[in-house]
Amino acid sequence: MTCRSISILGATGSIGASTLDLIRRQREQWRVVALTANGNAADLARLAREFAAELAVVADEAALPALREALADSGIEAAGGADALVAAASLEADITVAAIVGCAGLAPTMAAIEQGRTVALANKEALVSAGDVMTAAVARHGTTLLPVDSEHNAIFQCLAGNDPAHVRSITLTASGGPFRDWSVQQLAAATPAQAVKHPNWDMGAKISVDSATMFNKGLELIEAHHLFPVGLDKLRIVVHPQSVVHSMVEYRDGSSLAQLGPSDMRVPIASCLAWPQ
Numbered sequence: 001m002t003c004r005s006i007s008i009l010g011a012t013g014s015i016g017a018s019t020l021d022l023i024r025r026q027r028e029q030w031r032v033v034a035l036t037a038n039g040n041a042a043d044l045a046r047l048a049r050e051f052a053a054e055l056a057v058v059a060d061e062a063a064l065p066a067l068r069e070a071l072a073d074s075g076i077e078a079a080g081g082a083d084a085l086v087a088a089a090s091l092e093a094d095i096t097v098a099a100i101v102g103c104a105g106l107a108p109t110m111a112a113i114e115q116g117r118t119v120a121l122a123n124k125e126a127l128v129s130a131g132d133v134m135t136a137a138v139a140r141h142g143t144t145l146l147p148v149d150s151e152h153n154a155i156f157q158c159l160a161g162n163d164p165a166h167v168r169s170i171t172l173t174a175s176g177g178p179f180r181d182w183s184v185q186q187l188a189a190a191t192p193a194q195a196v197k198h199p200n201w202d203m204g205a206k207i208s209v210d211s212a213t214m215f216n217k218g219l220e221l222i223e224a225h226h227l228f229p230v231g232l233d234k235l236r237i238v239v240h241p242q243s244v245v246h247s248m249v250e251y252r253d254g255s256s257l258a259q260l261g262p263s264d265m266r267v268p269i270a271s272c273l274a275w276p277q
């Protein structure tokens with residue numbers, strides 16, 4: 001297999017760690033171009049050294065001196081600030097993993113899309129906040145946009161080789177989160193620690209809280225609407241506490257295709273890294 005190049009935006013987060021775990025297993029097959037973080041200079045420097053990244057960027061400029069110090073004598077370029085983040089996302093890489101949390105990921109993700117290569121998108125907030133702009137840029141630049149989110153990656157797999165015009169419905173599954181069975185009285189006393197303790201998935205803090213409130217599924221419905229434009233009336237959500245079926249597509253002959261797998265983000269990320277194999 002030939003060596004491919006990769007950049008990871010949000011390398012110090014949960015999705016970043018899962019991606020790098022996969023890269024670590026096939027180290028000789030990957031050249032790491034850029035790794036980015038917000039302010040966690042120590043972890044970013046450690047990862048940049050381990051993976052021999054060409055560039056390490058902290059979005060928070062205040063963390064740049066610490067990053068520079070931690071990378072001294074490594075030969076790895078260090079940079080900081082919003083412009084440096086966008087410049088890192090613009091570097092040529094076969095695949096860029098967009099794994100920054102929140103709308104802070106929008107500008108760098110757009111910069112990666114504008115390179116016209118492959119973007120593996122975890123940063124759902126960017127798509128939710130600017131879906132039409134983003135999908136238009138994907139079309140304009142001939143970019144391949146691959147969904148990392150487990151439900152959307154499942155749908156992508158279930159659509160493969162089939163005509164979207166034959167889709168009767170797409171069903172996103174939802175675990176229901178840690179508070180699914182809680183009474184209104186119990187909810188009133190819920191703590192942040194309980195909110196981030198997801199029963200099936202180990203994720204970053206924001207998406208864990210969004211899962212506890214079910215807001216995440218709202219974001220995912222909008223995400224699905226932009227990624228798979230079959231019409232909102234064909235998009236459904238069902239609560240499936242076991243998180244075994246990650247999503248399913250029903251076709252007009254009445255048959256459904258579903259993707260099942262472990263609750264481990266390395267599965268959909270690996271699917272994106274290996275695509276189209």
Ligand code: NDP
Nearest residue numbers: 010012013014015037038039040059100104122123203204
């Ligand atoms: P984490 O909070 O674990 O990691 C977020 C990453 O983004 C870190 O590298 C962080 O850097 C960086 N970051 C945070 N704020 C900024 C900022 N203002 N500017 C630049 N970089 C920033 O998040 P997750 O990995 O859980 O989630 C990442 C995205 O993937 C989210 O959009 C989430 O919805 C989506 N997703 C996550 C899943 C999961 O299992 N975790 C599943 C499906 C989707 P630092 O470490 O320095 O703070």
